[in-house]
Amino acid sequence: MKTKNLRHLALVGLLLIGLIVISGCMGNETHTKLKYNNYSTEDCLNINSTFTVEKYGINGLTERDECIIEVAKNKKDISICDNMIQKNEFKAPYAPYYCVSIVVVEVKEPSYCSKYLSSDDANPCYASYAKATGDYSVCTEMKEGINRDACIKAGKQKGFKYDELSTEPIVENSKQKTEESESIIEKTVTEEKQDISICENASNSYDKNACISQVAIAKRDVSLCEKILGASPQKGYCIRGVAEVKQDASLCEKISSTETRDNCFLDVAEVKQDVSICEKMSDTGGIYGKDYCIRGVARRKQDASICEKISNKDRDFCIKDIAGIKKDISLCEKISDSGVKDGCIGLIASANQDVSICEEKTSDARGKDMCITIVAKENQNVSICEKVSDTELKKICVREAL
Structure with missing residues (x-):
């Protein structure tokens, strides 16, 4: 995508798929293995410092959490993650998610995503597994939402075929057809025509809907989202994209999916730098909940006072973010x-x-x-x-x- 405003329809889900930094991509992987090679979970729990480190693509992970995750990974033992979750031993808010997601890849058992994580965190867990292993068949295990949609699209591009979806079937998807559809979608945005009729030339309904979404966003016209076929979740993503570029949180109310609606509020809140919009979100937990929204607005405004609206430990990480920026x-x-x-x-x-x-x-x-x-x-x-x-x-x- 060539504009920031289109990132959620084509890129955000894929970024979530790549959210976990798999071992081969970690710059200090060798050091980490040496550091915790002979540790047990008891050794990790004896680490009293809550000093934070940057790992797995995030800031705010404690040294203790890093130790537990690495021990679980090295031992390929999901029960370590589960026990620590049940005993509330993790300090960083997102540590349970990273522990399960990383071990899932190690043991090649994607069903653990749903077994050990909340429904909100299971989706990106499945997505990271698909990205790491190349097995995009797991995309169909995800609940409806932007992660599932992006996972399926990535699977299509890898040659996977999906016989059954909760919304509509995806038709034959040869490499040639995929390239043709992508060319059509790009054309609607890069050319000044922004003509929705071009979308009729897409090779399948999925790409046609994506094309319509991009025209709607480019023209800032939410009514075009109604042209999206069937009950596809892509309609929600279309509305979300228009809401962001128009900075209009009221449009988010039109979205039926709770997850997509919450993400819509998050997008608009950050763009408008308006923390009051975060209060419209239904989800306080998960990786991208209300507190995450507040933290994002605080970073955008570089205003640590906004962090006071967060009641849990994320408040401290929020303040740390602003201190680092300023x-x-x-x-x-x-x-x-x-x-x-x-x-x-x-x-x-x-x-x-x-x-x-x-x-x-x-x-x-x-x-x-x-x-x-x-x-x-x-x-x-x-x-x-x-x-x-x-x-x-x-x-x-x-x-x-x-």
Whole structure:
């Protein structure tokens, strides 16, 4: 897609499919394996620091959570994830999802997505499995929503055929037909005609609907979404796209799917930088719930006061985000969790390449050491690790800074 406004119809689902950073794509995978190679879950639980790390494509994962996930992955044992979920041992909000999703790929058992995760988190879990293994047959196990739709489209492009969908069948999809349809869809957007009649030349109903959606968004005309065939969830995505470009949250109310409607509110809230729109969302949990929406608006506005609307630990991560963006260490003082606070201080110290900030501002000796490790890692300066007092943490610092 050539415009930001079209990203959700063709790209967002695919980005969700690639959300999990599979082992081969991790820059520090070797270090992580060495770090937790001989650990047990008990060893992980004995990690008292809630110092946060960037891993699996997200910020805010605690060192303890990373350890549990890596042990579950190395042992290929989904029960470790389940036990930690049941006992509420994970600290970061999204850690349970990442634990299950990563182990699912290791053991090649996609049914675990539904068995161990909420319905909201199961969809991206199935999608990440399809992306990692190339088995797009699992797309049909997903509930209706943008992830399922994008997963099926990706499967079609890989040559998969789907005999049964909850909405409508997908017809024969040779590579030639797929390329022809994509050319037609691109034409409706790149040419100034924006003529919906071009969509009639699409090779199947799925691509025809996608074509109509893009014309509707380009013309900012939600009435065109009504031309989408049948009860396809693509109609909801079409309305969502128009709502975003028009910055009109009232259009989201027209969407029947709760998931797509909530995502529509999220899109408009971020574009308008209007946190009140987040309150219209029905979902508070999941990976993309109300709190995620509030956090997104806070980042867009670079306003830490908005984070106060979040009641759980995500509030601290939200403030940390803004502190990092603004390089404002005073915001770190507003963080209640000592581990997240130390991580926040580490970001500022790293940005300023000033280890003295770690020595002056962190809560305890371990927090200081982990803060110094961040500075060493971000600046690729092993000599900084000499300031780490704990022997084991110094070894970790050296590995991370190399």
